Amino acid sequence: MRINSKLLAVSAALMLGHSAPALAAVNVFACEPEYAALAKELAPDASIYSATTALQDPHQVQARPSLIAKMRQADLALCAGAELEVGWLPMLQMKSANAAVRDGADGMFYAAEHIDTLDKLDKVDRTMGDVHAQGNPHLHFSPTRVLTLASAITARLKQIDPAQAQGYDQRLADFERRWQAAIPRWEAEAAALKGTKVIAYHTSFRYLFDWLGMEQVADLEPKPGLPPSSGHLASLLERARQGDVKAIVVASYQDTRGAEWLSEKSGLPVLVLPMSVGGDDASVDLFGLYDSVIARLKKVN
Template identity: 70%
Template sequence: MRINSKLLGALLALSFGHSSMAMAALNIFACEPEYGALAKELAPGAKIYTATTAMQDPHQVQARPSLIAKMRQADLVACAGADLEIGWLPMLQMKSANAAVREGSNGLFFGADQVEPLDKLANVDRSMGDVHAKGNPHLQFDPERMLKVARAFSDRLKQLDPEAAADYEAAHADFAARWQAATTRWQAQAGPLKGKKVIAYHTTFRYLFNWLRISQEADLEPKPGLPPTSGHLASLVERAKAGDILAIVVASYQDERGARWLSDKTGVPVLILPASVGANDQSQDLFGLYDNVLAQLLGGK
């Protein structure tokens, strides 16, 4: 039996098309766990690699060969931005030689570029410590800003993969509806925290405290980026003993020793909050991250 050549060609083209679509699943390189988690929400069919964990300081990452190899394969790199990754991302971009994710390309996405960050600085010098002139990059703890980032992230996915635009839009609509409902719930739960005061390590939770109207009265760091010193910790004792400090807050990747010393001297409890998704069993996605942070602050740990 002779096979119609046009029919055969059509079948081969259809087969090749399906194969190409299967291969078209985006490779997403997330610099931090919160952006890996957001990618899972908005692009569930993508191949997602997260370069760091919630137990690592995202300021301090080594440009390892394994990270270079992953970036070489990436269609999209999603990071916090505001120079949080300035010490390692440019090296990965250079060594991976991936034109799709270089500066100015659609394949490079910074969360901080999609919103107005807190604490922008017009002038920065070394005497100020490790500060970010472009603003605080730890915006994963602001639900309203994260919703705006999600919208921009979804739009970027559609630019890179227009054939799946309807799927990305549907995923975004689902995430946004669940996120807005959760935000309403979180705000109601967090009512008792308004006006509370804490001592914290760095400005990791700046957006969280701003959202919840919690005041960070002091920093365990003498200057941003410098570890606590004995002299600086001693200067915090009287403030911590004032009786109005809810907790001494440390992120999951930060050294607890200074906080524990201050707690022993003053009786103020230490809270080790997850810095991002995956820091503990309760914070395995963005929703769980917020649930767990609020539970700990409210005393439900």
């Protein structure tokens, strides 16, 4: 009987040992697919869930029960911040009752708090539309900022899961090597885009245009968050007729009707760019997203 008891104890210990890695896997809740993709690069063994897709406006999300359930399980939440998710994330935090992902907790990571954002505003009022006082939150199209975020996310993963610290460091180093090698290639491919002027919907690609030296000369929105009005489109048509604008740019989740009207009247092409990973067939990861966006933009020259 003693021998059998010992055998049972050993068997139980082995079973626990084999199941431990699965039980210890970090649960990551990503507010947007770009952060899910970055988490996959840095923590491929983690359980990663994206609350939105590239075909969905991240400003407008319903705090569904399924999202609440995922938030309740999260060890780490990765979000853009700068109030991009202000309309729905606080509800998820409250309803999930998960102390690990409350604001200020180790498990709550806002990307905008770790980099210098563009277009910060000292003062905001309702007459300005849906603007972000903390800066433009669509920062994943800045490759140098992505590197900064990768390092900051890795530090947070190590804090949450210290037993795997060495592995996280190794994966960060591998990602940094591949990303840093890709940046000069992207810049060479996009060199002809420098100085290109476009009309775009919202400031979704502000960081992309800043990086590549492009200029958004007008916005399809009369004010951030407002759809194009007939009067505003008429003014854009006058701007387009100056002859220096090359294209009309919209993101994969944005309404193209205003852009198509302007295109028909002006003769300018409409470029629909994937806003994030999964926005088109080529954007299978962050590398593919950058490849796809640059390839599409090059069609205007």
